[in-house]
Each structure stands twice: as structure tokens, then as C-alpha cells.
Amino acid sequence: MDALYAVVVGFLFAIGVYLILQRPLVKLLLGIAVLGNAANLMIFVSSGARRLPPPLIPDGEKVVTTPIADPIAQAQILTAIVIGFGVLAFAVVLVHRVHQTSQIDGFDELTEGVGTE
Amino acid sequence: MIYTNLPALVLATPLLLACLCFAFARRRRVVQWVSLLGGVGWLAMAANLAMQVHAQGTMVTEVGGWDRHYGISFVADPLGAMMVVLAAFIQLAVGLAAHARLDRKAEAFWYHGLTYCLAFGVTGAFLTADLFNLFVWFEVLLIGSFVLMVHGGSDQQLAGGMKYVTLNLISSVMFLAGCGLTYAHTGTLSFVQLAQVGIPDGPAALLVLAFMLKASVVPLAFWMPASYPAAPTYTIALFSALLTKVGCLALLRTLGLLQNEIWFTVLGIGGVLSILVGSFGLIGQANLRRMLAFSSVSQVGYIAIAIALQQPAVVALLIVNHALAKGGLFLVAGEMERLTGQTNYRDMRGLAERSPALTWAFAVLAASLAGLPPTLGFFAKWDWLSTMADRPFLVILGLVGSAATLYGMVDVYLRAFATPGEAQEASSELSRRRQWLMNVGLGSLVVAVVALSSSPVVNDPVREAGAAFKGPLVSTATEEVKP
Numbered sequence: 001m002d003a004l005y006a007v008v009v010g011f012l013f014a015i016g017v018y019l020i021l022q023r024p025l026v027k028l029l030l031g032i033a034v035l036g037n038a039a040n041l042m043i044f045v046s047s048g049a050r051r052l053p054p055p056l057i058p059d060g061e062k063v064v065t066t067p068i069a070d071p072i073a074q075a076q077i078l079t080a081i082v083i084g085f086g087v088l089a090f091a092v093v094l095v096h097r098v099h100q101t102s103q104i105d106g107f108d109e110l111t112e113g114v115g116t117e
Numbered sequence: 118m119i120y121t122n123l124p125a126l127v128l129a130t131p132l133l134l135a136c137l138c139f140a141f142a143r144r145r146r147v148v149q150w151v152s153l154l155g156g157v158g159w160l161a162m163a164a165n166l167a168m169q170v171h172a173q174g175t176m177v178t179e180v181g182g183w184d185r186h187y188g189i190s191f192v193a194d195p196l197g198a199m200m201v202v203l204a205a206f207i208q209l210a211v212g213l214a215a216h217a218r219l220d221r222k223a224e225a226f227w228y229h230g231l232t233y234c235l236a237f238g239v240t241g242a243f244l245t246a247d248l249f250n251l252f253v254w255f256e257v258l259l260i261g262s263f264v265l266m267v268h269g270g271s272d273q274q275l276a277g278g279m280k281y282v283t284l285n286l287i288s289s290v291m292f293l294a295g296c297g298l299t300y301a302h303t304g305t306l307s308f309v310q311l312a313q314v315g316i317p318d319g320p321a322a323l324l325v326l327a328f329m330l331k332a333s334v335v336p337l338a339f340w341m342p343a344s345y346p347a348a349p350t351y352t353i354a355l356f357s358a359l360l361t362k363v364g365c366l367a368l369l370r371t372l373g374l375l376q377n378e379i380w381f382t383v384l385g386i387g388g389v390l391s392i393l394v395g396s397f398g399l400i401g402q403a404n405l406r407r408m409l410a411f412s413s414v415s416q417v418g419y420i421a422i423a424i425a426l427q428q429p430a431v432v433a434l435l436i437v438n439h440a441l442a443k444g445g446l447f448l449v450a451g452e453m454e455r456l457t458g459q460t461n462y463r464d465m466r467g468l469a470e471r472s473p474a475l476t477w478a479f480a481v482l483a484a485s486l487a488g489l490p491p492t493l494g495f496f497a498k499w500d501w502l503s504t505m506a507d508r509p510f511l512v513i514l515g516l517v518g519s520a521a522t523l524y525g526m527v528d529v530y531l532r533a534f535a536t537p538g539e540a541q542e543a544s545s546e547l548s549r550r551r552q553w554l555m556n557v558g559l560g561s562l563v564v565a566v567v568a569l570s571s572s573p574v575v576n577d578p579v580r581e582a583g584a585a586f587k588g589p590l591v592s593t594a595t596e597e598v599k600p
Binding site: 016020025028032035036038039040042043045046047072073076079080083086087090091094095097098101102 | 187249252253256259260263264267270272275276278279282283286287289290293294296297298300301306
């Protein structure tokens with residue numbers, strides 16, 4: 001199962017990089033979104049993507065003795081998803097605004113006008 | 118090792134100030150007073166933290182009482198505490214200048230609150246003790262910087278901001294992937310535990326690349342001259358003083374955790390290239406802001422080489438000097454542009470006659486940047502050169518880089534300040550109150566650069582704070598006593 005996840009993560013990274021290298025800004029955004037998800041999935045797999053009970057200590061015991069899911073990796077992914085969502089929302093608005101004000105859609109065209117005065 | 122809430126308190130202050138600024142966003146005067154008085158208070162708290170750390174040793178806050186290897190924790194070691202003081206000082210000084218230059222519309226759009234959001238992220242990054250938390254703090258400061266970058270929303274700013282945002286998002290993904298792989302390999306993210314296990318090569322490559330991009334080390338530095346010049350000068354002053362420093366400190370903290378020592382060499386080569394590219398890049402620039410941005414690349418090169426050779430004391434001196442001098446020079450550049458209405462320094466004339474105070478500020482800050490006495494920059498460069506004494510190539514490189522900076526600065530002085538000419542029309546006039554704010558903000562940076570130059574001779578807080586840095590943040594658990 002881990003091998004399958006590894007292939008999927010690699011595939012997602014490949015798609016993300018491919019999209020970032022395209023000219024249109026919208027594809028750049030999609031690429032960044034895919035890359036972010038690839039990284040999140042990788043953290044998920046890194047903790048061992050198995051079906052395990054949540055890390056709760058049973059009543060009357062001091063420690064957990066049975067195998068449990070790794071809470072640290074899950075906390076990381078949740079944090080990373082929230083951050084990625086917020087940052088991506090900002091990037092979408094930014095691209096929209098760039099398109100609105102300067103009517104450009106390609107990254108190369110951005111070089112015009114900055115520092116060339 | 119002392120367990121106390123002080124680091125968390127110092128960290129929470131900018132967040133509180135940001136919230137207050139947002140809450141009173143409609144009342145301009147209130148926001149101005151909150152940001153100024155709050156800035157003074159925060160600086161006092163940071164200085165208090167640094168002094169206590171100096172007197173009693175590293176301080177640790179464990180949030181919620183969780184063991185710091187698993188939960189969120191903040192560790193104020195001497196270097197981190199000193200960096201927080203630096204951040205608070207820059208925030209206040211540049212904030213004064215921003216008060217002088219901001220118009221009503223910009224202030225209404227939450228400018229001051231956003232700078233405190235940025236300061237919150239920067240402080241967190243200086244005080245964190247955990248790789249993943251470092252990622253989170255990077256994101257906090259990045260979001261703040263993204264908004265400040267496009268604040269005002271001119272076409273140029275949007276174009277510059279687009280590049281800045283894209284590059285930083287990509288480096289964030291690399292950083293996150295590096296974190297995930299590190300956890301997969303080692304099962305921990307705390308700096309202390311990582312120092313014992315070591316980060317293997319795969320994640321190490323991702324982390325080093327991400328931090329080199331944030332610190333703008335060549336070959337990952339070209340976003341900086343492309344995007345920084347687009348934003349207003351008081352914003353760039355804040356960015357160039359603080360943001361690249363966070364990247365530098367992250368490099369210093371993590372490089373010692375890597376298993377393979379080749380990454381020191383990689384960073385060293387990046388530093389050499391940075392000095393070359395930055396020095397030769399700045400000579401050709403006509404736009405003052407682009408010139409200063411290239412000079413930042415070359416200064417980061419010095420820092421990168423010092424990190425690669427594991428000289429934390431030199432790193433501390435260089436970071437403090439560059440933050441103060443470059444922050445001040447961007448403010449000077451803003452004033453030069455305002456007084457002449459030009460962005461190309463070759464078109465500026467007669468500034469020495471019009472504003473002697475600005476001329477002096479420029480001269481002192483430029484001297485500190487190039488490394489001439491009697492400024493902090495001289496001691497920073499002197500220390501740098503003396504630690505490289507047995508490497509003649511690096512000594513020559515350092516001198517060449519310094520000479521190039523000096524050449525650029527003298528060129529600006531001769532053309533823009535010393536050349537007499539008919540008075541050019543100022544693009545805007547400052548009221549007396551605003552001029553006073555600008556003078557105090559800029560003046561405090563100039564005074565700091567000169568005053569700190571006496572410190573290596575007298576009591577040396579900066580070098581000492583750097584020298585106290587010993588790789589992993591906290592010593593191993595044996596000697597610790599919990600309350």
C-alpha cells in the first residue's frame with residue numbers, strides 16, 4: 001500500500017512542477033495547489049498510512065499499550081492544509097487582480113514595467 | 118535552562134498590537150498611537166528578555182505543559198533573544214518613517230496592523246524550537262509580507278508581488294516536504310532531538326534549498342532585485358532588514374543538524390557566488406532601489422560564508438549591521454526619491470545642499486554597509502576577514518565585494534548629493550510633524566549603527582550573543598531541572 005502512495009505522491013509532484021512551468025498564471029496557481037497537496041499527502045504517508053485507532057488512553061490506564069495512529073503527523077497535515085488553503089486563496093485573488101489591472105495572463109509579461117523605468 | 122512564560126509573552130505582544138490596530142482600524146489617530154507606543158513597549162519587553170537571557174541563560178516556554186519535544190515550545194537562546202530585540206527596534210524605527218510617509222488611504226487599509234503581523238511571524242521564527250513550527254512561523258510572516266508587498270496595489274507592485282508570492286509558495290512547499298521527510302526518517306522534529314539523530318540527505322536538500330531561497334543566496338536570489346523595488350521604500354526597508362535575516366538564522370540553526378557536511382560547502386559556494394553577483398550587479402544599476410537590492414545579495418553572501426564556516430559570532434555582527442544599515446539606506450532612498458521626484462540616481466542633483474541631514478545619514482549608513490570605521494560594519498567586516506585569514510581567496514573576495522559596495526555608494530554620493538544643480542521639484546512635501554517622525558526614525562538607525570560600533574570594544578553584546586550559539590538550541594536533558 002505504501003508503494004502505491006509513494007507513486008501517487010511522485011505523480012502529484014510531477015503534475016505540479018509541469019503546471020508551474022506553463023505560461024498562463026492560472027496553471028501556475030493550479031500547479032501550486034497540486035504541489036501543496038502532494039506535500040500534505042507525503043506527510044500522511046510518512047507516518048504510515050494504516051488503519052489504526054485514535055491515540056486515546058483507555059479509562060483506568062496510564063499509557064496506551066495497543067498500536068495507535070501517529071497524532072503528530074496528523075496535526076502537521078491539518079496545520080499545513082489550513083495554511084495552504086489561506087495562502088492559495090490570497091494567490092487566487094492576487095492573480096485575479098493582476099489580470100484585472102494589466103490584462104496579462106503570462107508570467108513572462110510581468111517583467112515589463114518593473115524596475116525598467 | 119529556565120522555564121518561564123517570558124518568551125511567549127514577548128511573542129504575543131505583536132499579535133496583540135496587530136489585533137488592536139485592526140480593531141480600531143477606522144480611527145486613524147488611535148491606530149497611530151497604538152502602533153507607536155506599543156512598538157516602544159514591545160522593544161522594552163524584548164530588551165528585558167535579552168537581558169534576562171544574558172544574565173540567567175536560555176529561557177523556555179512549553180505551551181500547555183507539553184514536553185517541548187512533542188508540543189509547541191518557544192526557546193529564547195542568547196542569539197534568538199538578540200534577534201528579537203533587533204526586530205523590535207527595526208519595527209519601531211521603520212514604523213516611524215512609515216508614519217511619516219503613509220497617506221490616509223494606505224493607513225485606512227490596515228498598514229500598521231499588517232506590519233505587526235509580519236513582526237509576529239518574524240519573532241516566532243526567531244524563538245521556535247521545532248522544524249515544523251518554523252514552517253508555520255515562516256507562513257505567518259509570509260502572509261503578512263504578501264499583503265504588505267501589494268499594499269497600495271499599483272501595477273508595478275502587483276507584478277513584483279506576483280513574483281515574490283510565487284517564489285515563496287514554491288519554497289514553502291519544498292520546506293513542508295522537507296519537514297515531512299525529516300519526520301518520516303527520524304520520527305522527531307525538535308531541534309534538540311534532530312541534533313542527535315541528524316537529518317538525512319533527501320530532506321536536507323529540500324530544507325537547504327528552501328532556506329537559501331528565503332535568505333536570497335545565489336543562485337536563488339534573483340527574485341529579490343526583481344520584486345523588492347516595486348514596493349514603497351518603508352516596506353522594503355522592513356523586508357530587507359528582517360526577512361532575509363530569518364532565512365539566514367534558519368540556515369544557521371538547521372545546517373548543524375544535517376548528517377552530511379557537504380551542505381556547508383554548498384552554502385559556502387552559494388555565498389561566494391552571492392558576493393560576486395551582488396557586487397557586480399549593483400555597479401551596473403541606475404535605479405537606486407535595485408542597486409540596494411543587489412547589495413543585499415552581496416551582503417547575504419558574506420553571512421552565508423560565515424554560516425558555512427560555522428562562525429556564529431561573525432554571523433550575528435553581520436546580520437545586525439546589515440539589518441540596520443540596509444533598512445536605513447532604503448529609507449534614505451525613499452527620501453531621495455521624494456525630494457527629487459526621480460528614481461534613477463543619475464538624474465538626481467544637489468541633494469547635499471537641500472538636505473545636509475539626509476547627506477550625513479546616507480554617508481554613515483553607506484560607510485557601515487561597505488565596512489568603514491567608525492561604524493558597526495567595520496567590525497563586522499573586520500571579524501569576517503580575520504576568521505578567513507588562512508583562506509586568501511575568500512579574503513580577496515571579501516575585499517573586492519566591499520570595494521564594489523563602496524564604489525556604488527560613492528557613485529551615488531557624487532552624482533546625487535555632491536553634483537550641484539537647479540533644485541528639482543519634490544514629488545511631495547512632508548508636514549513638519551511628519552518630517553520630525555522621519556528624522557527620528559532614520560536618525561535612530563544611524564545612531565544605532567555608530568553606537569554599536571563602540572560595543573565590540575567595550576562590552577560586546579552582539580558578538581557575545583552570537584558566540585553563545587552552539588548548534589542545537591538547548592543542551593541535552595540531563596542538566597535540566599523543571600519547577
